[in-house]
Amino acid sequence: MNNLPIISSYEVKTSRTEQKVPVVNGVHLHSIYNPFKEAENLINSNLDALKNKNEVLILGLGFGYHVNFAIEKLTELYGSNFKIIVIEPNHQVHHDCLSLDLLNKKNVLVYSGFTAQELYRDLDLIHFLLRKPAMIAHPASFNLYQMYFKTFLTFEAPTQMDDISKLTEVREVKNYLKNFEPHSSFVEAFYDQLPQKQEFTSMDFLAMALVEMTKRSGEKAAGESK
Amino acid sequence: MKKILIINLRRLGDVFSTAHLINSLTNGTGNQVSLLTYKESSRASENLKNVTNLFEIDRKEIITLKTNKLFSDGFAFEQLFMQVNGIKNQEWDQVINYSNDVVGAYLASYLKDSAKQVIGVHYSHKRNIITQNDWELLFNDVLPIVKYAPIHFVDCYHKMTGTTLIKDGEKLNTNPSYNETAFSNINAVRREYxxxxxxxxxxxxxxxxxxxxxISENTLHELVHLIKKNSEMIPFLLIAPNDDERRMASEFNKVHNGEIVVVEADLQAVASVLMNIDLLVTPDTAIKHIADLTDTPVLEISLGHAPFLKQGSYTKDALILTDIISSREFTTGKAIRPTAITATDIMSCIFYSMTQIKTIKPRLSNGVTLYQASFDQMGIRYSPIAGAINTDIEIHRLMSRQLINSMFEENPDASIYRDVVNLDLKTATEWTNIEKSVVTNVMKDILGTLRSLLQSVENRKSSRDFVMNLGKLIAHVDSESLVQIPVSIFKSKLESINAKTFEENTKEVEVLLYELKSDMQKILQCLKELDAQISTSKMEDIIMRNLETTKVQST
Known part of the structure; x- marks a missing residue:
């Protein structure tokens, strides 16, 4: 469930309008007749979303025709104040898109060839997602890599402390989290085990600050004694 | 020169209120004060003057990372660590927990290793509450339980930190261009009307x-109508720059034929507006706190649970209009009664505010009181000057203040006794007698507890009696008399005892009991001095009456 899709065949064709079209596992990722027109239609059908948000998450890169149209629209709406992140499971497609110089890179960041787990380790992506960007699914890519994108959209982060500590990057935090029982959940560790400690370290106080800060958001809290 | 960090994780109004302490800490001292707030309060913290560094915790982001299953819970902790890291890596002379909430206490505890001194509630490594001084105990354990707070939060923070209140000084950053625009536009309106x-x-x-x-919409409409009727006054409506308030103001203004000036201003721009008006009429809002910082005259309409005694307008001569204090409920969650305050009451107070000579007080509806702020040695004091006055409660408030002067500063304020007596001589006498009998009962309970404590040292079986007596003594925490303050402090200190042996424990309890006994004696001293003032006032009354009689006879 957390793997990249299997690519059994890959070729690049040319459309009637002389644009390059990637064909993955026999699926054309853009229209073989007029990729530009198709891309324009896709972005126009998502115009309301773009008018509301200057940050956009695009699922599927293909050869970037729809991304370029999104850039055009966002530039009209926001000047240079916008950001696009594209998630693409197929690194080869991304590589060829860049080699063929098809992608306008203005304010665009592409994550290609990463599993969902790897993506959700990236703090920049996490901060971007926390800002609730508009989302556009490239239909051909989304249908081809359905399991991949579903895994991405319904991802559940690991809950056990040993997995959680592996995901953190800050050394002091990583070392601190390793002190807890590896198979306990974060909630058990912070809300149950921690308040029972007899002696508190400096980091324990920071952890309790987090517990208190997040308590009202409906988290379970162990009976904390004064 | 000290490097000081203030942790204030409260809302906008409370963050603005911090400016008073910041001003006192930095004015002419060279101290550098930094401020830690939640990101959502940055609109307030960014406007405060004399702040060296602003630190923020993005609470919304941390909660989202914690609660959303997409993200590892570890990220929430990591984010918090990184957001506070810039503070942790510095050396502070003082970290002040201004928040007085649990998160603030834990953060202060976390930062303890980076600070020479932590002021405000925080924890020891065994998670016992640590307080530096009795002012902190008063703030944390007494003020939350006394119904009518005798001291304002701003004053309490000054006392906790040992800082002298400095009223002068600019406390807000304002935009010169906004100032100029506000000045010229508002004067243009004055000239036009x-x-x-x-x-x-x-x-x-x-x-x-x-x-x-x-303030209810009907009352606002009526008030605006009353102000408009006066040719020397122009009403302005103040709103925030958002669609909801624009819509509300537009609907409101339709009733007045669109004639009312509506001023839309964000938290920075509103300061420029406030500096150019003559009076702000406001419920308990962040704008009120900003007006305190711009020295704008304020008429505060205290409604709902607004705790005006602890957090009312902090400006000399500020007016606070409220339902009679005995009908107010200051604890959030408890039911509140409909207000008796009318537009006519508010208008009367506006007239009072505008007049130079203050001898004629406003006439108010039944059950409505007008308070005026003044400063005494403890800080701001709210005195009832018009309307319905519950004399018992007002005497209790004043004498609580006096008790705090005696207990904490050993410096009673003589003017308080005169003010008590001026409220009502008869009530003052009755109140004093009641208080004396309460103190007598508490003294009996203290002595009983001491006796049983000493007996339990000799014979452990007597511990049960000691526990019972102690329970009876502590029950006075619920008393609505002066004893509530020292007994609450006693109780808090008792709960913080961290003795290892029975003997150590006994010794510490004994010391606390003697301290409590001493506090009772301070109450008695205050009551004695009040008695003396009552006698003096009675004599003065007799003399005055005799003089009047003599005058009449001679004519």
């Missing part, structure tokens, strides 16, 4: 974040 020198601008803050604190 009247004369620049005489026309008074009365700005009304329309909305609060809590509907229970709002």
């Amino acid at each position: 009247g004369s620049e020198g005489q026309t008074k601008i009365i700005a009304i803050q329309m909305k609060t974040a809590d509907p229970a604190k709002d």
